[in-house]
Amino acid sequence: MNSLEASIRNTNSKGEVNSLRQNGGVPAIIYGGTEKSQKISLSKKQVKYLIDQENFLSNIISLSIDGQSVKVLPKEVSFDTLSDDPIHVDFLRIVKGAKIIIEIPVKFINNEKSPGLKRGGVLNIVRRKIELKCASENVPSELVVDLDGLEIGTSIKISSITLPENVKPTIQGRDFVVATVAAPTVFKEPEKPAEEGAEGAEGAESAEGIEGDEGVNAEAATKDGGEKSPEGEKGKEEQKKDQKAPAEKK
Numbered sequence: 001m002n003s004l005e006a007s008i009r010n011t012n013s014k015g016e017v018n019s020l021r022q023n024g025g026v027p028a029i030i031y032g033g034t035e036k037s038q039k040i041s042l043s044k045k046q047v048k049y050l051i052d053q054e055n056f057l058s059n060i061i062s063l064s065i066d067g068q069s070v071k072v073l074p075k076e077v078s079f080d081t082l083s084d085d086p087i088h089v090d091f092l093r094i095v096k097g098a099k100i101i102i103e104i105p106v107k108f109i110n111n112e113k114s115p116g117l118k119r120g121g122v123l124n125i126v127r128r129k130i131e132l133k134c135a136s137e138n139v140p141s142e143l144v145v146d147l148d149g150l151e152i153g154t155s156i157k158i159s160s161i162t163l164p165e166n167v168k169p170t171i172q173g174r175d176f177v178v179a180t181v182a183a184p185t186v187f188k189e190p191e192k193p194a195e196e197g198a199e200g201a202e203g204a205e206s207a208e209g210i211e212g213d214e215g216v217n218a219e220a221a222t223k224d225g226g227e228k229s230p231e232g233e234k235g236k237e238e239q240k241k242d243q244k245a246p247a248e249k250k
Contacts, residue, residue: 002050003062009041026086030063030072032093032136040065047086051077058104059141060094073100073139098136101170103129106161106178107142116152120184123147127178130158134167145178154181 009027011017017027026044031037040063050056056074063070072091080087092100106128111117130143143161150156156179158169169176 002053002059003064004042004046004050006040006042006063006065008065009039011039011041021087026089028089028091030070030091030093033095033098035093038065042089044085047089051086055105055141058102058139060137060139061091063091071137073102073136092136094136096135096137099133100136100139101131101133102139103131104140105129105142106145108145108147108179110146110148113148114150114181116150116154116181117147119152121152122182122184124180124182125178126180127176130178131170132163132167133170134164138164138166140164140167147181150181152181152183156180 006028009020009025011020011027020027020041021044024044025041026047028040028042029037030040050061053059057077059074061072061074063072071094073094074089075092076090077086078088079085106125108123108125111123114121114123117123132140134140140163143163145156145161155177157175157177158171159175161178163169
């Protein structure tokens with residue numbers, strides 16, 4: 001249980017409250033029970049330290065006021081919009097037997113002992129806080145979920161969480177899910193299509209190859225056709241002699 005030093009304050013105007021804040025104090029008020037509300041002031045440094053701690057709004061705090069110990073539960077903290085410093089705190093007086101409704105954070109332990117998580121499973125948290133109804137003197141600081149031995153596909157429900165005596169969830173009538181150990185989700189990246197430039201270059205090279213081959217073949221055909229055949233020349237000479245022969249007889 002955390003403790004804070006507090007002192008009774010007699011501020012009656014906005015100016016007096018601002019002066020208290022400028023001197024490193026935080027105004028606060030205690031209410032609840034049969035006693036009257038009580039104005040107090042706290043050290044800003046101590047308040048900021050406790051706020052930075054986990055579960056500030058669900059932890060019972062012992063306030064020492066002029067030598068008297070008063071157990072309270074933080075209910076609301078107001079912050080400065082510019083500096084983000086606490087500027088006011090509301091405390092609920094703890095009265096034995098009184099019932100309160102409060103949200104309690106859920107803590108998960110033994111992640112490394114879960115076979116499902118070891119195989120790549122994912123802890124899917126459905127509820128990070130659970131609203132409970134309990135006696136003001138019996139407020140749990142957190143609800144613990146043990147992941148030891150849990151496999152993929154396991155649903156962790158409120159019934160599997162051990163609650164203190166006389167502490168019940170405000171949601172009744174159903175065994176709601178707090179978290180699950182889900183199967184891993186694997187995303188496969190689509191294959192990149194071949195670049196058009198590369199395809200164009202390959203097509204051009206193929207076309208050039210074909211055209212080059214055709215050119216070589218055509219050149220070879222032209223060369224073969226252009227060569228003079230000795231037999232052809234001899235045939236032409238004999239044909240000329242035949243044409244001259246009749247003229248000589250005349």
